[in-house]
Amino acid sequence: MFNNRNYNRTFFNAPQSVTSFIAAFLEPLVTVASLLGTMAYYDEPVLRASMALCLLVFALTFPGRNRFNDSRLEAGVDIVSSWVSMLLILWLCGYATNSLMFFDFTVMLSWAVVTPLLQWIAVLIGKAILKHRASLPNARRRAIVVGAGPLGGKVARALQSNLDQGTEFVGYFDDRTDSRVLSEAVSMRLGGLRDVANYVYAHSIHEVYITLPLGSQPRIVELLEAVQGTTASLYFVPDVFGISIIQGRLQDMNGVPVVGICETPFTGTNELVKRVSDIILGSIIVVLISPILLGLAIAVKLSSPGPAIFRQKRNGLDGEEIIVYKFRSMRSQDNGTVVKQATKGDSRITPFGAFIRRTSLDELPQFINVLQGRMSIVGPRPHAVAHNEEYRRLIKAYMVRHKVRPGITGWAQVNGYRGETETIDKMQARVEFDLEYLRNWSLGLDLQIIIRTIRLMIFDRNAY
Known part of the structure; x- marks a missing residue:
């Protein structure tokens, strides 16, 4: 939203x-x-x-x-x-x-x-x-919005909430009739597009935000030519809020301006910070939990026939297939084209397997995946390859979550979407939290998620 x-x-x-x-x-x-x-x-x-x-x-x-x-x-x-x-x-x-x-x-x-x-x-x-x-009077920057549609309303509300930064929203300009513009914009409309340049010049407007649709290109060009005769700063706001913006930014590619709409947050120094933090924390955690890993491996072997470690096929960074480690918690393991999610009371889960799944101890071998570079400590949880193929067709922007390495824990998991996702709505909500994590990533957010995960391992029961 x-x-x-x-x-x-x-x-x-x-x-x-x-x-x-x-x-x-x-x-x-x-x-x-x-x-x-x-x-x-x-x-x-x-x-x-x-x-x-x-x-x-x-x-x-x-x-x-x-x-x-x-x-x-x-x-x-x-x-x-x-x-x-x-x-x-x-x-x-x-x-x-x-x-x-x-x-x-x-x-x-x-x-x-x-x-x-x-x-x-x-x-x-x-x-x-x-x-x-x-x-201070000299610090005030007066701004107008050209286009009184839904996008213009969003920009105006953003400007009005920015008063502490010295920006003052003055009003709208639009050629359409009152019935075709926002009701809140009718009383604040200052004129049509032909009036913009004269108003900017006469009232010392500092910023002009153009929110017209791309189909209005001739009018936009005419407006730009007129307003460029003033000293106002001009901003064009394309209507891209109907799609998921992930780390949107304006870049220069050998003199050509390029607008990035969907990009990984882990580029440049962010990529280095993320990987170094994974290596340092992952190494410390592996050393600290090595006795627990050994004890759990022995317990899994004794609880039921089969290997202690189960190797799962998952989609990793950029959708590439990776192998993820977990302690085996079931008598039989699905890893093919059809994968059934574990449910409450699932007969495939062993008694000891139920315990390690409930406490997330079955995920501990994935710290080895972190040191290998296949995963990160914090990131979107990896789903089965079969589930990815199913949900990518049903959920908008589902595969965008693979623009980063999958994580042992994630923003969705600490916000209640851990364990079974038996409906499309629950999976869509999980994906929304994953995309929010990509938009707002910081090292502090990663640390916050780690702390909340430790608390959930002790108190949460939403996993089977």
Whole structure:
């Protein structure tokens, strides 16, 4: 569903603003400064271990998330959830490397409590500065929308929700009769297309958003030629909201502007961050759970005849077929052209298999797949190849979820869509969550999903 507050993020990635640049450094700098300040308060010397912790924290929190447009409550909840995830990762790293002994418990506890509070205060100060700056007369940017249809209404609502950034929506321009435009636009219509240029010039309009359909190309060209005689900034908004926009962006290909509609979020530095985090976390987790893996393998072998590990054919990155590992939980395993999903009370599931499926312990061998590069710790869950062939014809944009590596856990799973999907509606809802993950990916979101997954492994019963 279209969200006005996230308009730019849902559509094309705009060039980095000053506020985004500040936010990128604000969170890591506040976190490191909080650590050093806490150590100074307790007269704790800054040794090599402390310097290494500062560097690690800065690397994990950079770039910081821009929370200046969030409400106070949203910003606070997001800060706390991200910080808890960060603390868990740091504890796992310290435990795996046996380095927790180098840090004073009181200092670390104080730092853990103070840091999210300081981050929230920094966000509130930033919001206050932005609001004050936007209220200054010279900072106001007046904007109009050409086209009073559904798309024009979306753009207008996005502009009206952006008041704290200094943008003031003035009104619409459209040649159509009142019965053919949005009811909310009738009272705010300032004229027709021929009136745009004169109005822009006479009322010092800074931004013009053109939302006319592509079929109106002659009128668009005529309008552009007229408005280019003013100093207003011009923006053309194509009507692409009927399709799933995944990491939409405008790119330059040897001087040719190319509009990206559906693209993986893992390109450039994002790809490096994602893979490095998978390798580091995957390696730590495999070392920690190796005794559990051995114990489960023995238990599976003793519970019923057959191999301990079941190799499943799944579709991975770009739809390529991969082999995924799981502990065997059934007496018979389907891996062909017809695959029946496990259901509650399924006679194929062994008693021990029911336990490891309910607790997701059967998925633990997939951390080996992560280290192999076939999977990621967080991503859309891989479905059977037969299910993919079935659902790709029934669900819109189903295969877009394969633009990233499949994950051991995912955004859909921590939002209630774990286990059996016995209806098309449930599978479609799962796919929608997967696409939302692709649109909004960040390292912080991955950490949040990991934390929520651990909680679900203990308390959730929606798997068979």
